[in-house]
Amino acid sequence: MTATDGLWGGQxxxxxxxxxxxxxxxxxxxxxxxxxxxxxxxxxxVAELHxxxxxxxxxxxxxxxxxxxxxxEKSGLVTLELMLWSEDASLVIRAASIQILQAT
Numbered sequence: 001m002t003a004t005d006g007l008w009g010g011q012x013x014x015x016x017x018x019x020x021x022x023x024x025x026x027x028x029x030x031x032x033x034x035x036x037x038x039x040x041x042x043x044x045x046v047a048e049l050h051x052x053x054x055x056x057x058x059x060x061x062x063x064x065x066x067x068x069x070x071x072x073e074k075s076g077l078v079t080l081e082l083m084l085w086s087e088d089a090s091l092v093i094r095a096a097s098i099q100i101l102q103a104t
Contacts, residue, residue: 003069003100004067004068004069004080004100006030006037006039006100006102007028007030007039007064007067007082007100008030008064008065008066008067009030009063009064009065010028010029010030010039010063010064011028011029011030011061011062011063011064012026012027012028012061012062012063012064012082012084012091013027013028013029014026014027015027015091017046017049022044022045022046022047023042023043023044023045023046024041024042024043024046024049024093024095025040025041025042025043026040026041026043027039027040027041028041028064037102037103038102038103039100039101039102039103040100040101040103041080041098041099041100041101042098042099042101043080043093043095043097043098043099044095044096044097044098045095045096045097046093046094046095047077047094047095047096048092048093048094049092049093050090050091050092050093051090051091052089052090052091052092053084053088053089054088054089055084055085055086055088055089059085062084062085063084063085064082064083064084065083065084065085065086066081066082066083067080067081067082067083068080068081069081069098069100072094076096077094077095077096078094078095078096078097078098079092079093079094080092080093080095080098
């Protein structure tokens, strides 16, 4: 399983960005067969944080429809791309490191 497989179909429940430390924390919760799994995503040395939305508001929640993690070989930066509902809404984070951990 790739690092982002567990995020698909989850709900983005928190997003915190610290402009001083250039760090970002996200939380995603997924429910499978009645059990909820929490994921924590930690991004260090954030170079880019981009939210794009063309979907009518308000939303009841933010569904992570797709999630991808990639590394730019030239810059060494890691990119996390989250599609929220459809191609019309996304969150992209580029950072020196991105860790996705399942909460215990």
